[in-house]
Amino acid sequence: MKNINWGKYSKPIILVVFIILLSILRPKAFLSLNNFSNVLWSVSVIGIMVSGTIFVFLIGGIDLSIATLCAFSAVVVVEVTHYLGDTPKAVAIGVAAALAVGLLAGLLHGIIITTFHIPAFLVTFATQSIFLGLAMVFTNNKIVSCTVPAFTAIGSRKILGFPMPVYFMIVIAVISWFVLRKTVFGRYVYAVGGNETAAAISGINTRRSAIMCYMISGLTTALGGIVLASMTQQASSSTGAGYTNDVITAGVIGGVSLLGGEGTVTGAIFGAVLMGLLNNGLNLLSVPSTHAGLVKGLVIIVAVAFDAMQHADQSRKKVKKVKKAQA
Template sequence: MKKLTLNQLSKPIILVAFFLILTILRPSSFLSASNLGNVLWSVSVYGIMVSGTIFVFLLGGIDLSIGSLCGLTAVTCVMTIRHFNYSTTGVLLGILLTLGVGLLAGLVHGVIITTFKVPAFLVTFATQIIFLGLSMIFTNNKILSCQNPPAFTMIGKNPVPIILMIIAAAISWFVLRKTATGRYVYAVGGNPQAAAISGISVTKITIMAYMISGFTTAIGGIVLASMTQQCMASTGSGYEQFVIMAGVIGGISLLGGEGTVPGAIFGAVIIGLLQNGLNLMSVPSTQHGLVRGIVIIAAVGFDALQRDPAFQGWLAKRKQARAKNA
């Protein structure tokens, strides 16, 4: 019980600390309305994606293709709109087609992983390359701009992405917390054998999780394309790292079975602030990896340490010693 309250408190404290540090270091630029708007923009894309990918994480799986699928879906959306001469119907069709591409990619992942019992890591590693190649073929390695129609550009304008993120997070939270499907996801992630024996279809749950991940990635791709009003093959590259980091920082265990949607959204906010902070300090983007890497090692290392039986034993011993002294 005590550990729980500490965990609950640690998140707001970290968040406030981040805000304070950035405010002190860059008072004028960080607190400006336009900068906070920027933070919310990037946070909303990570937040939308992680709301769906959390299903995969909870199963103990991983989706490395998020970044390049984000690019492929952005390309699909923009190309459809351009094909229909920037008409509103084109936008509608583009969005539907894009969501379909996302779902299809998830279906392919899920079916390959469950039918052939192969590691998700390898499958999504390979599809990552395939999606990147497809985007390169479709765009012919060019940047496709798309500044029309308003129906498309409004998707990326504040506050639409934030509203989308809140909706995605709320649905995901509801499904995971309040429905049987959500409980099945936790059960399969915690112990697949036990879940299978108790009559849960692990295959169905796994395929569904990857499809949800593909679906939210597609939404992220559309939002990203609309925000930047352009797309290219490298759109969204590296986003898999941001999303995985957001999840991990938010307390999702990559071994499966543990983690919550609010935690993941918290992780997305932290990542957004971190990125923004590094930009404000004018750290070149090539060096962000250093900070990101250290944050991952600290966050995951801390999590792993808490699970380590030797560390638990040490904690218990210390507690006993303290009780004795008292």
């Protein structure tokens, strides 16, 4: 093939252009060490979540409940910690409870979606409302704060100059990369996303794979909620608001196809970094966070439309090839 695969190089190019642009526009604010760790914090939460939700994207599903599940798990960890008396042990149990909530939510999604063959967006659209209600009921519609040192350490303690969430993100991204690249289950995920019927015929238990994917997604979303609550030292029903879009956008920017079967963890993490920079950059350019939705929405539309066009192009090429071979 003669034409250069722009898709392959576009990501680093976008990243470099973005960083240069911000360095020129806001050199002092952007290039400071303090800002650097701000970006890392923002990146790590999105990165943690997208490392898990990528499994759902890869099987052609979606999770619209990310933001409210994040809120609910944040509320659970804070409330359980309070209930058990704010000790380090209570924090550990609280974290475990929140992670269990995430896993259960994923299990619920997976079972409903695969048993009754209901579109994922619809199920997660409905559960989004349930998680929101649960978060509201548990907090009595207030903001609950938690300043137990053992808890706040999760989000704000620094090791070798980097905040803890960064290490979380790296560990989870590596695990996720390993599972997708080096395990049989990972191959199954791509196969199911590429063509579910073909995967089922070739003997893959597509149902079990799909349920596992939703559970992984729930787990990382809950972890994102815990980290977010720990960073802000509080939880409420609006913790994580907007993260549904951020995580989907990160995946899409990173080349994960929402139609399933395509995408890598490295791409998704790249997307998270770009989203973190975007959030930070818009912030530094004093664009209010309420306006950022415009940019993110447009990014999603352009990226997905481009993806859909490429898909149509590829299938057209395939048809041509087959016709040529027949002739």
